[in-house]
Amino acid sequence: MSGVEHVTVIGAGVSGLTSAVVLAESGVRVHVIAAEWPGGNSLAAGAMWGPYLVEPRDKVAEWSRHSLEVFRTLAGDPCTGVRITSGVEASRHAVAPPDWATTRPGFRPCAPNELPPGFRTGYRFEVPLIDMPSYLGSLHRRLLAIGATVAKGRVTDLDDPDLGPVVVNCSGLGSRQLADDTDLRPIRGQHVVVANPGITEFFSEDTGTSTDLLCVYPHGDTVVLGGTAIDGREDLSPDPEAAEAILRRCTTVEPRLAEARVLAHRIGARPTRPAVRVEAEVRANGRTVIHNYGHGGAGVTLSWGCARDVHLLSAGRSQAY
Numbered sequence: 001m002s003g004v005e006h007v008t009v010i011g012a013g014v015s016g017l018t019s020a021v022v023l024a025e026s027g028v029r030v031h032v033i034a035a036e037w038p039g040g041n042s043l044a045a046g047a048m049w050g051p052y053l054v055e056p057r058d059k060v061a062e063w064s065r066h067s068l069e070v071f072r073t074l075a076g077d078p079c080t081g082v083r084i085t086s087g088v089e090a091s092r093h094a095v096a097p098p099d100w101a102t103t104r105p106g107f108r109p110c111a112p113n114e115l116p117p118g119f120r121t122g123y124r125f126e127v128p129l130i131d132m133p134s135y136l137g138s139l140h141r142r143l144l145a146i147g148a149t150v151a152k153g154r155v156t157d158l159d160d161p162d163l164g165p166v167v168v169n170c171s172g173l174g175s176r177q178l179a180d181d182t183d184l185r186p187i188r189g190q191h192v193v194v195a196n197p198g199i200t201e202f203f204s205e206d207t208g209t210s211t212d213l214l215c216v217y218p219h220g221d222t223v224v225l226g227g228t229a230i231d232g233r234e235d236l237s238p239d240p241e242a243a244e245a246i247l248r249r250c251t252t253v254e255p256r257l258a259e260a261r262v263l264a265h266r267i268g269a270r271p272t273r274p275a276v277r278v279e280a281e282v283r284a285n286g287r288t289v290i291h292n293y294g295h296g297g298a299g300v301t302l303s304w305g306c307a308r309d310v311h312l313l314s315a316g317r318s319q320a321y
Helices: 014-025 057-074 130-144 173-180 240-253 255-259 297-316
Strands: 006-010 031-034 082-091 121-130 149-152 168-170 185-197 202-205 213-218 222-228 262-282 288-295
Touching: 006 014, 006 149, 014 031, 014 130, 014 168, 014 288, 014 297, 031 130, 057 082, 057 185, 057 297, 082 240, 082 288, 130 149, 168 185, 168 297, 173 202, 173 288, 185 213, 185 288, 202 240, 213 240, 240 255, 262 297
Parallel strands: 006 031, 006 168, 031 149, 082 202, 168 288
Antiparallel strands: 082 121, 185 222, 185 262, 202 213, 213 222, 262 288
């Protein structure tokens, strides 16, 4: 590790916890500090592996592939909350499948009678589904088992002398103030969690840049239904009208949801910027800060690939990706 012995990670969302795990398992002493345990925005995610409206394209493809390899391994342990699941992504228009979907196991176009009313095209494939409360809990336990230390607190200054010589900044939207990043903006997302009426396959609509999303993600006894993507809005209070609209949209493609009991509402603000920032910065005081934020709605999908590059940056092998 080129002499790096201790790293402080800021943030306990999926990016922070994954970066901390990769660093700790490489032999570095890791301390994680975060205002929320686990990070609320990550906790609100659906979540399905799949690159989602995020740049830079070449690095996103590389980060996604590495994460996919890790998720395939994690799916072998039910305690991680990761499962490989078959399902359908469909559109109400004639569209080609996303490039990443065509390489997934079981990929094939859907016949017209396999699609809900109103849909013109669809594709079936297998991808990892991640139950975020279980998954974030498994990362936390993995960290503690390695010997990492954790604390609840809010970092307000990247030059705070108590942080140590190397800091990994996974503060998400907090980087607007912490890293003075004016390119960051929130995209509010809302999901409804219901008791599972027997659904075993996912369904996702390709809605393009619409603020109204449609996804059905089964996680054993529960199903996460989505969603919304409201650019520029970051308040986390539940929106009953949005929740009702989500339930209506999802019930049209999966009628069994009509009588499903609502268990929870999950609201988060996706930290979005023109391109994901994974970059090492040497501060005036000599401290190295490795930034890892701005993943938008693809934080889970990119998490292991970005964490691997954080590890490389901490070893001084490069300055940016």
